[in-house]
Amino acid sequence: MQQEFLPQMSSATAFIDLSGLVNLFDFETKAAQAMSNLAYEYVVSGAADELTLRWNRQALDNLKLNQTVLTDVTKPDTRVTLFGHELLYPILIAPTAYHGIMHPEAELATARGASAASATYVVSSFTTTPLEKIADTATQPLWFQLYVRDDREFTKDLVQKAQALGFQALCVTVDTPVGGVRNREQRINFGLPADVVAPYMLAPGPQKNPLTWKDIEWLQSLVDIPVLVKGIMNPNDAELAIQAGVSGVIVSNHGGRNLDTVPATIEVLPYIAERINGRVPVLMDGGIRRGTDVVKAIALGAKAVLIGKPICYGLACAGAPGVARVLTILREELELAMILLGKASVPAIDRSVLWEKPDN
Ligand SMILES: Cc1cc2nc3c(=O)[nH]c(=O)nc-3n(C[C@H](O)[C@H](O)[C@H](O)COP(=O)(O)O)c2cc1C
Numbered sequence: 001m002q003q004e005f006l007p008q009m010s011s012a013t014a015f016i017d018l019s020g021l022v023n024l025f026d027f028e029t030k031a032a033q034a035m036s037n038l039a040y041e042y043v044v045s046g047a048a049d050e051l052t053l054r055w056n057r058q059a060l061d062n063l064k065l066n067q068t069v070l071t072d073v074t075k076p077d078t079r080v081t082l083f084g085h086e087l088l089y090p091i092l093i094a095p096t097a098y099h100g101i102m103h104p105e106a107e108l109a110t111a112r113g114a115s116a117a118s119a120t121y122v123v124s125s126f127t128t129t130p131l132e133k134i135a136d137t138a139t140q141p142l143w144f145q146l147y148v149r150d151d152r153e154f155t156k157d158l159v160q161k162a163q164a165l166g167f168q169a170l171c172v173t174v175d176t177p178v179g180g181v182r183n184r185e186q187r188i189n190f191g192l193p194a195d196v197v198a199p200y201m202l203a204p205g206p207q208k209n210p211l212t213w214k215d216i217e218w219l220q221s222l223v224d225i226p227v228l229v230k231g232i233m234n235p236n237d238a239e240l241a242i243q244a245g246v247s248g249v250i251v252s253n254h255g256g257r258n259l260d261t262v263p264a265t266i267e268v269l270p271y272i273a274e275r276i277n278g279r280v281p282v283l284m285d286g287g288i289r290r291g292t293d294v295v296k297a298i299a300l301g302a303k304a305v306l307i308g309k310p311i312c313y314g315l316a317c318a319g320a321p322g323v324a325r326v327l328t329i330l331r332e333e334l335e336l337a338m339i340l341l342g343k344a345s346v347p348a349i350d351r352s353v354l355w356e357k358p359d360n
């Protein structure tokens with residue numbers, strides 16, 4: 001009997017028991033079996049030799065924490081305020097394209113999972129579900145990630161549609177004038193299956209009109225919601241972003257998927273935070289897999305972090321409950337780390353949580 005239902009439910013998600021998946025790496029392992037080869041290779045892919053992809057993780061692992069004891073912290077307050085809205089914890093869902101190849105309910109499952117876990121979901125321009133449906137489904141805040149297309153009228157309509165639907169911020173991705181060298185995608189000749197459509201992609205591939213800081217100013221003139229730039233990797237560009245008037249900066253190397261051998265995001269984050277100097281919030285993504293990683297990013301100047309691949313894996317393993325579980329695990333790990341570090345609130349997390357060899 002059950003076999004009959006398998007095609008509709010997708011073999012990827014039918015009978016997965018989440019109880020054995022206790023951390024984000026477990027989800028990755030499980031997803032490797034659950035996903036189609038096409039989806040897995042797409043998600044897991046880094047650019048070229050995947051050095052930056054690895055460095056994102058390695059650099060986080062290499063940072064050591066400074067345990068502090070007997071501090072009387074039992075229930076840490078993980079709330080942060082971003083653009084006037086309170087987040088229950090400083091972890092957002094990074095924009096990732098094409099959820100339709102990962103789960104039959106696609107972005108709607110992601111939206112449900114985000115809502116169940118009280119998280120903000122940044123929806124990709126290359127969503128395979130119309131924005132109206134996602135907005136109808138989500139009960140927690142949505143942000144919209146923009147890939148600017150050559151057709152600037154189309155782009156204008158799209159961002160204004162997102163704003164009208166209640167999306168609360170716009171993240172303009174600035175690190176992808178072209179895609180990176182993705183050998184994994186080349187090997188499988190990656191392309192969307194005929195039944196999966198990305199309605200806002202228009203002509204795929206590189207656009208003819210390069211995006212410049214002038215376009216960022218233009219985009220801000222189109223909407224009233226905060227505009228962030230996603231993909232800033234050096235302090236000079238961070239300064240230019242401020243001059244262009246943006247409301248926030250996302251330190252990101254696109255999860256190591258675009259320009260290989262740029263540094264890990266956690267490595268550049270403190271320099272960017274120093275240059276921004278509190279003028280706008282700095283967010284960061286790339287390799288965040290543990291509650292301790294969230295602490296490290298906040299200690300080095302991030303107001304919040306985003307996670308990309310783990311959400312795809314949660315989605316592929318179990319749809320909405322998988323997405324919610326991934327977020328909840330990370331949130332709980334963050335709480336434990338805060339208790340063990342003696343930090344009662346997110347703003348209290350500063351560089352004192354990072355181990356430095358004493359001078360004496
Ligand atoms: C499968 C996949 C698709 C992605 N699609 C987009 C996208 O459509 N727009 C975008 O700005 N970034 C995209 N990204 C980059 C993520 O937003 C994010 O920067 C990165 O995944 C963070 O690193 P992490 O996966 O290690 O958490 C994508 C990443 C992955 C893994």
Ligand SMILES: CC(C)CC(=O)C(=O)O
Binds near residue numbers: 097176257
């Ligand atoms: C079509 C791609 C450029 C989407 C993306 O951002 C990614 O795969 O990393």
